[in-house]
Amino acid sequence: xxxxxxxxxxxxxxxxxxxxxxxxxxxxxxxxxxxxxxxxxxxxxxxxxxxxxxxxxxxxxxxxxxxxxxxxxxxxxxxxxxxxxxxxxxxxxxxxxxxxxxxxxxxxxxxxxxxxxxxxxxxxxxxxxxxxxxxxxxxxxxxxxxxxxxxxxxxxxxxxxxxxxxxxxxxxxxxxxxxxxxxxxxxxxxxxxxxxxxxxxxxxxxxxxxxxxxxxxxxxxxxxxxxxxxxxxxxxxxxxxxxxxxxxxxxxxxxxxxxxxxxxxxxxxxxxxxxxxxxxxxxxxxxxxxxxxxxxxxxxxxxxxxxxxxxxxxxxxxxxxxxxxxxxxxxxxxxxxxxxxxxxxxxxxxxxxxxxxxxxxxxxxxxxxxxxxxxxxxxxxxxxx
Amino acid sequence: xxxxxxxxxxxxxxxxxxxxxxxxxxxxxxxxxxxxxxxxxxxxxxxxxxxxxxxxxxxxxxxxxxxxxxxxxxxxxxxxxxxxxxxxxxxxxxxxxxxxxxxxxxxxxxxxxxxxxxxxxxxxxxxxxxxxxxxxxxxxxxxxxxxxxxxxxxxxxxxxxxxxxxxxxxxxxxxxxxxxxxxxxxxxxxxxxxxxxxxxxxxxxxxxxxxxxxxxxxxxxxxxxxxxxxxxxxxxxxxxxxxxxxxxxxxxxxxxxxxxxxxxxxxxxxxxxxxxxxxxxxxxxxxxxxxxxxxxxxxxxxxxxxxxxxxxxxxxxxxxxxxxxxxxxxxxxxxxxxxxxxxxxxxxxxxxxxxxxxxxxxxxxxxxxxxxxxxxxxxxxxxxx
Numbered sequence: 001x002x003x004x005x006x007x008x009x010x011x012x013x014x015x016x017x018x019x020x021x022x023x024x025x026x027x028x029x030x031x032x033x034x035x036x037x038x039x040x041x042x043x044x045x046x047x048x049x050x051x052x053x054x055x056x057x058x059x060x061x062x063x064x065x066x067x068x069x070x071x072x073x074x075x076x077x078x079x080x081x082x083x084x085x086x087x088x089x090x091x092x093x094x095x096x097x098x099x100x101x102x103x104x105x106x107x108x109x110x111x112x113x114x115x116x117x118x119x120x121x122x123x124x125x126x127x128x129x130x131x132x133x134x135x136x137x138x139x140x141x142x143x144x145x146x147x148x149x150x151x152x153x154x155x156x157x158x159x160x161x162x163x164x165x166x167x168x169x170x171x172x173x174x175x176x177x178x179x180x181x182x183x184x185x186x187x188x189x190x191x192x193x194x195x196x197x198x199x200x201x202x203x204x205x206x207x208x209x210x211x212x213x214x215x216x217x218x219x220x221x222x223x224x225x226x227x228x229x230x231x232x233x234x235x236x237x238x239x240x241x242x243x244x245x246x247x248x249x250x251x252x253x254x255x256x257x258x259x260x261x262x263x264x265x266x267x268x269x270x271x272x273x274x275x276x277x278x279x280x281x282x283x284x285x286x287x288x289x290x291x292x293x294x295x296x297x298x299x300x301x302x303x304x305x306x307x308x309x310x311x312x313x314x315x316x317x318x319x320x321x322x323x324x325x326x327x328x329x330x331x332x333x334x335x336x337x338x339x340x341x342x343x344x345x346x347x348x349x350x351x352x353x354x355x356x357x358x359x360x361x362x363x364x365x366x367x368x369x370x371x372x373x374x375x376x377x378x379x380x381x382x383x384x385x
Numbered sequence: 386x387x388x389x390x391x392x393x394x395x396x397x398x399x400x401x402x403x404x405x406x407x408x409x410x411x412x413x414x415x416x417x418x419x420x421x422x423x424x425x426x427x428x429x430x431x432x433x434x435x436x437x438x439x440x441x442x443x444x445x446x447x448x449x450x451x452x453x454x455x456x457x458x459x460x461x462x463x464x465x466x467x468x469x470x471x472x473x474x475x476x477x478x479x480x481x482x483x484x485x486x487x488x489x490x491x492x493x494x495x496x497x498x499x500x501x502x503x504x505x506x507x508x509x510x511x512x513x514x515x516x517x518x519x520x521x522x523x524x525x526x527x528x529x530x531x532x533x534x535x536x537x538x539x540x541x542x543x544x545x546x547x548x549x550x551x552x553x554x555x556x557x558x559x560x561x562x563x564x565x566x567x568x569x570x571x572x573x574x575x576x577x578x579x580x581x582x583x584x585x586x587x588x589x590x591x592x593x594x595x596x597x598x599x600x601x602x603x604x605x606x607x608x609x610x611x612x613x614x615x616x617x618x619x620x621x622x623x624x625x626x627x628x629x630x631x632x633x634x635x636x637x638x639x640x641x642x643x644x645x646x647x648x649x650x651x652x653x654x655x656x657x658x659x660x661x662x663x664x665x666x667x668x669x670x671x672x673x674x675x676x677x678x679x680x681x682x683x684x685x686x687x688x689x690x691x692x693x694x695x696x697x698x699x700x701x702x703x704x705x706x707x708x709x710x711x712x713x714x715x716x717x718x719x720x721x722x723x724x725x726x727x728x729x730x731x732x733x734x735x736x737x738x739x740x741x742x743x744x745x746x747x748x749x750x751x752x753x754x755x756x757x758x759x760x761x762x763x764x765x766x767x768x769x770x
Binding site for chain 2 (some may be wrong): 003006019026027028029044045046047052063140271283288296302304305309328330331340342345347348349350362
């Protein structure tokens with residue numbers, strides 16, 4: 001508890017999501033402690049209460065949680081057994097291990113979602129190249145998507161496999177690393193959508209407008225709010241998001257990424273049981289940001305209004321283009337015609353392709369708003385596209 | 386400079402203005418160091434880089450400034466000679482001593498404003514009861530307003546003097562404390578207005594809509610944006626604010642408080658050469674908050690758009706009603722009908738009458754928006770009014 005009686009939220013992990021939670025915590029009077037791996041992690045740089053430790057270490061997690069009224073998470077790469085032990089000694093973890101397992105374990109998630117009638121692509125747990133080939137055969141051919149059930153390796157966890165040779169290579173590599181796999185139908189995507197929902201432990205929810213996430217090479221480049229889709233597609237997406245929030249017993253934000261397929265299907269791609277890149281538009285673009293609502297949900301406080309502050313809000317990620325500092329480009333990027341763009345930098349070193357920040361733009365015209373966000377992002381990162 | 390090449394802004398003072406500057410600095414990647422008198426000052430609680438020292442001590446200020454790219458201020462109670470010494474050794478102080486003197490020294494300000502043709506109430510520097518009586522005589526009688534030229538005492542610096550006895554008491558007390566005085570015409574006020582302008586060193590400005598500040602017993606209770614005044618009154622107010630920004634060579638925010646008198650005059654009450662209570666509405670209610678624009682102006686970065694995000698924005702101050710913590714009332718205050726209110730707590734101990742935070746509300750109807758803000762403020766502070 002803070003000296004003035006407010007709760008202290010412990011955040012496991014000190015990346016940009018923790019950093020933006022800290023920003024949201026300040027005006028609410030909420031105390032924040034972060035468990036950082038390094039003192040110069042994104043959130044550790046802006047937090048006066050930093051504990052250095054590992055999210056894999058049960059000892060570190062237990063010691064960290066002792067000083068916190070509620071523990072929440074910057075990412076899902078956390079020792080679930082340790083979180084259960086925190087709960088066993090009376091600590092509060094939100095989202096808790098029950099919820100987190102849906103995000104961490106793809107086989108578990110697909111089984112549970114499928115059993116609940118939620119739309120997931122056809123899938124199978126696979127252990128060998130023969131399993132992958134049999135799965136492809138059942139679906140009528142290649143390619144199929146293969147995912148690591150948990151984590152992944154070399155920073156990758158999703159592969160598009162186009163035939164028996166690739167399947168054999170992947171299965172061999174995965175077996176040698178002890179990585180369990182799941183195969184899924186390859187979906188021909190028309191658009192990718194995301195649904196963000198904040199939820200309190202008792203079931204109250206606050207639902208953001210459905211957004212489109214514009215991906216290139218598997219990386220989110222832009223988010224368009226609201227998504228330019230027919231109302232009935234948005235309504236179906238929201239219904240899926242709501243069902244997932246309830247099924248997973250989410251607390252704080254749960255983000256559901258959806259494929260809207262060329263055939264008109266809506267299929268669940270991934271979920272995140274924490275604030276998510278697809279919700280960064282809400283910092284400037286909604287009455288209450290996803291970070292404030294994550295904290296409010298985790299603390300079991302009433303949730304804030306999720307409506308947009310402008311007809312169109314566009315987020316563009318800042319993806320490192322070179323190893324130069326962003327600093328010299330800042331003034332140029334801010335020199336926008338009104339109404340401007342809102343930069344959000346993560347205080348992370350610049351590396352090619354790394355997400356180092358984002359910008360939000362609000363406007364009355366979707367194309368103009370998007371162009372403004374994209375231009376500012378290009379100026380900040382030094383891209384010439 | 387931060388490890389990633391961004392400037393470090395040093396803020397002298399660690400009150401709520403510094404705290405809200407820190408919030409604005411995080412997404413811009415700007416480093417912040419605060420000079421705090423105590424480790425539990427409002428801004429020190431949320432800043433990882435705190436130096437303990439006194440804003441009166443030239444030694445402390447010089448040492449503090451050495452690690453900062455730009456020095457700015459949370460309040461004007463700063464040793465001006467020390468700021469000049471910082472500049473003499475190549476440091477950058479924004480606003481600088483030239484600007485600050487207008488806010489710190491009321492006699493200097495009134496003389497300069499008057500010479501520039503700016504509308505100030507009739508005034509005279511006074512040293513004795515006889516001077517005050519002579520001034521009242523010239524204006525046609527009592528009451529007159531008497532102000533301390535600099536600072537004040539016992540937390541007070543403005544007195545309404547209603548006759549010779551009160552004038553004698555005040556003059557005696559002020560003389561015994563070495564406080565120089567200035568007398569001013571008592572203005573019959575219809576409304577109080579404020580103009581907020583952000584300015585860069587080169588003269589570029591960004592101007593917020595004129596607001597009404599609703600005062601009771603000399604304390605600002607609410608701010609209404611935009612001010613409910615005829616357009617020509619707003620235009621005159623803006624012109625005065627612009628002239629002051631230029632005359633004072635302001636950098637960052639300069640706030641001009643104005644009386645709109647019963648006779649229809651617009652008269653300058655006070656100025657603040659930093660973010661100001663009358664601009665807190667901008668955190669949630671404008672495209673760019675006054676805190677972001679203060680930092681941008683101080684860093685000579687391009688300024689952000691100042692337009693409102695809703696037709697009406699209302700700020701209500703949280704004034705301590707008792708010594709209870711705010712925490713138990715938070716959930717109640719957040720349980721607002723949509724679109725909600727945005728609380729901003731300062732992390733300060735609660736004392737009766739002390740400003741401990743504020744709330745902002747956005748809306749389409751001025752009366753409803755104001756009622757919502759006032760109700761949330763009452764819930765948070767435990768007032769029953």
